[in-house]
Amino acid sequence: xxxxxAPWIPACVAFAAYVTxxxxxxxxxxxxxxxxxxxxxxxRHYAHFESPVSDIKGEGFNILGDHFSPILxxxxxxxxxxxxxxxxxxxxxxxxxxxxxxxxxxAMETLGKVPGVAVGFSxxxxxxxxxxxxxxxxxxxxxxxxxxxxxxxxxxxRWRAAALWSLPLVLVKEDLGVTVAAIGLYIFLFGxxxxxxxxxxFGSAGFAFVTFLFIPAMNKGGKYAYWDKLDGGSHLDLHALxxxxxxxxxxxxxxxxxxxxxxxxxxxxxxxxxxxxxTLGWRFLSREKNYWGMDWHYDAILMPILFAALINGxxxxxxxxxxxxxxxxxxxxxxxxxxxxxxxxxxxxxTLTQPETYRTSDLARSAEKVVPLIPxxxxxxxxxxxxxxxxxxxxxxxxxxxxxxxxxxxxxDLAGWNPAPxxxxxGYAHDAxxxxxxxxxxxxxxxxxxxxxxxx
Numbered sequence: 001x002x003x004x005x006a007p008w009i010p011a012c013v014a015f016a017a018y019v020t021x022x023x024x025x026x027x028x029x030x031x032x033x034x035x036x037x038x039x040x041x042x043x044r045h046y047a048h049f050e051s052p053v054s055d056i057k058g059e060g061f062n063i064l065g066d067h068f069s070p071i072l073x074x075x076x077x078x079x080x081x082x083x084x085x086x087x088x089x090x091x092x093x094x095x096x097x098x099x100x101x102x103x104x105x106x107a108m109e110t111l112g113k114v115p116g117v118a119v120g121f122s123x124x125x126x127x128x129x130x131x132x133x134x135x136x137x138x139x140x141x142x143x144x145x146x147x148x149x150x151x152x153x154x155x156x157x158r159w160r161a162a163a164l165w166s167l168p169l170v171l172v173k174e175d176l177g178v179t180v181a182a183i184g185l186y187i188f189l190f191g192x193x194x195x196x197x198x199x200x201x202f203g204s205a206g207f208a209f210v211t212f213l214f215i216p217a218m219n220k221g222g223k224y225a226y227w228d229k230l231d232g233g234s235h236l237d238l239h240a241l242x243x244x245x246x247x248x249x250x251x252x253x254x255x256x257x258x259x260x261x262x263x264x265x266x267x268x269x270x271x272x273x274x275x276x277x278x279t280l281g282w283r284f285l286s287r288e289k290n291y292w293g294m295d296w297h298y299d300a301i302l303m304p305i306l307f308a309a310l311i312n313g314x315x316x317x318x319x320x321x322x323x324x325x326x327x328x329x330x331x332x333x334x335x336x337x338x339x340x341x342x343x344x345x346x347x348x349x350x351t352l353t354q355p356e357t358y359r360t361s362d363l364a365r366s367a368e369k370v371v372p373l374i375p376x377x378x379x380x381x382x383x384x385x386x387x388x389x390x391x392x393x394x395x396x397x398x399x400x401x402x403x404x405x406x407x408x409x410x411x412x413d414l415a416g417w418n419p420a421p422x423x424x425x426x427g428y429a430h431d432a433x434x435x436x437x438x439x440x441x442x443x444x445x446x447x448x449x450x451x452x453x454x455x456x
Contacts, residue, residue, distance in 0.1 A: 006117055007104035011097045014124035018093035018133045020357070021348050023086055026136070028361040029385040036136040037388040037396060038063070039072065040085045044392070046076040047083070055395055056387070058220075059403030065219030068210045069139040071171040085137075085388045092141040096132065096300075099144035100124045102152040103307055110155070110315050115333045122333075122340040123307040126262055128299035130347040135297040136388070143172045143301055150183060151308035154272065159191040163199045170206040174215065174224075177207025178278040179301075186275065251292045252284050258294060259302060262339055264332045267306050269313035275305045310336065363415075366446040373442055373449055374409055381432075384413030386447065406436050412448040425450060 025031065034056055042052040042063045052063045052072070064070070079087050100120050108116030123129070132138065146169055153162035166183050169176040180203030188196025215224045259276070260267055267273045279301055283291040290296055310332075317329035344350065351357045367386050374380055376393045383399045390396050390411070397407060410429055425448050429438035433452075442449035 003108070003113065006108065006113055007101045007120060010104055010117060010120040010124050011100040013121075014100055014129075015093050015097035017125075017349060017352060018096060019090055021133050021351060022089040022093060022136065024351075024357050025134075026085060026089060026388065027364060028357075029363045029367045029389065030361070031136050031385040031388050032134060033136065034383075034387055034398060035138060036085050036088065037391045039088055039137050039139070040388060040391045041396070042072055043075050043079045043088065044083065046073045047080040056391075056398045056401070058401050059397070059405055061220075062218050065215055066225065067139070068170075068174040068215055069172060071142050071168065072139055074142075083392055085392065088137045092137050093133070095141045096129060096144050097124070099148040099304060102145070102148040103304060103311075106152040106155050106308065107311050110311050111333065118333050118337045119307060119311065122262075122337045123303060125340045125344050125349060126303050126307070127258070127294065127340075127343045127347045128303040128306075130344070130349055131294065132297040132300035134348040138297045138300075139173055140297060140300055143169055143176060144304060146172070147179075147301070147304040148308075151272065151304055154183070154186065155308060155312055157191060159187050159195045162187060163195050166199060167202070170203065170210070174207060174210045175278070175282055176301075177203045177205075177210065178282075179203070179275065180206065182275050182278050186271070190271065251289070255292060255294055255299070256280075259299065259306060262336065262343070263306050263310040263313070264328075264335050264339070266313035266317065266329070266332055267309035269316050270309040272305060272309040272312050276302055276309075363446055366444055369444070370411060370442060370447050370449055373451075374411070378409055379405055379407040380409045380411060381407040382411035382413065384415065386411060386413060400432070402433075406433050406452065408452045410438065410450040412450070414446055414448065 026036070031037075038054045038056045041054040041056060045052050054061050054063050057063065057066060075088065075091055078091060100123060103123050104116055104120030106116075107119035110116070111119065129144075132140065132144075146165055149165040150162050150169075153159075153165060162183065166180045169180050181200045182203075184196045184198070184200030184203055186196070187199060211224045211227075216222050219225065279298075283298060286292075291298055314329050314332060317325050317332075320326055320329075363385070367389055370386060371389055371393075374390055374394050378394045379397070379402075380390055380394045381397045381399055381402050382390065387396060387398075394409075395405075397403075397405065410425075410432075412425060412428075425440060426438060429436075429450050437453040438450040439453060440448060441451045
């Protein structure tokens, strides 16, 4: 295993694991949310040179009025060749696996080949990364390799390279403009004043422009909707700051402890850990409880920063005058790898050892009967995991979000959506769309399919 090829070993292993987890989950119709369907609709429109509309978010909803993620357009050529949600899942696996390479190289340069590869594996299987893979698809996957290259450049004190790798982050998601500004501040404090000021100004201006001007201009409501998730609306007040201590304290502290624990607390020794603050700030100041914990994809963006801080922290500890700190640094890498392996048993990697992961689920067998009933180009109202199996062939709406459209089909996911306590699906369809008449064309213990009768 040569120096150049060594970082690709954990990256390739990670890619295989990520693809297996996400694709098998999709094939078993166990998608975690509606996001995969949303992003397929967006990328499909990009692939056909159309506005990035997602009808799942609402009839004719332009996704740029929700989040600023134009980087998704880079998937359009690949999707045009392979038009499937699986394309997005494989692309995400590749992007996340790519982020392993620069971090492993940085660790090898600082700690040596074997410890460096061990750090790379630890990052690849960290619970924040696993949660992102488990989430089906999210635009944040683009940020991980970019951040990894930024952080390696910072550790090597290559300030210009770090700044250049930072620039595309503003195209991934609007909040990353603040992270870019924080990277600029880091460069200002520890490296080039000129580059640091310019990058901080660029990140701040990008964030302000997108959230105060661009997204409101693209949003039908004329505003950036996510300000409402911060206590106090579009400004932060003392009451909002106090919520960190008063609301969800246990969950937030648990998240913080877990984040630091996976690095053996060594990340605290490095100033690189300051780059965690922008993301932790908006998450913990929000009233949205899903932002606080470890369940979704929100910690993925923190993983490259934490492991870069670990690498830098170990370098600093090895030069410490305190003998016990040098000894602690010497045993940290095996401990970090052991922690990541242990935590893997509680997160999606555990499914790799479960036989059912590789079997066709009963839900999938049912979905295989439903999907052919929906003609290409038709309009469908649905929910649940089957949603992303229909977006590539139909115009799909989330239940209750069809707007002025009367859908040709309603697909009821009985596991996640019970429209009537007594199972009166025809009655539900009439209440939701009184101008149309529907008949049941398929029903089993998982799905009910209703078709609109021809208009007279």
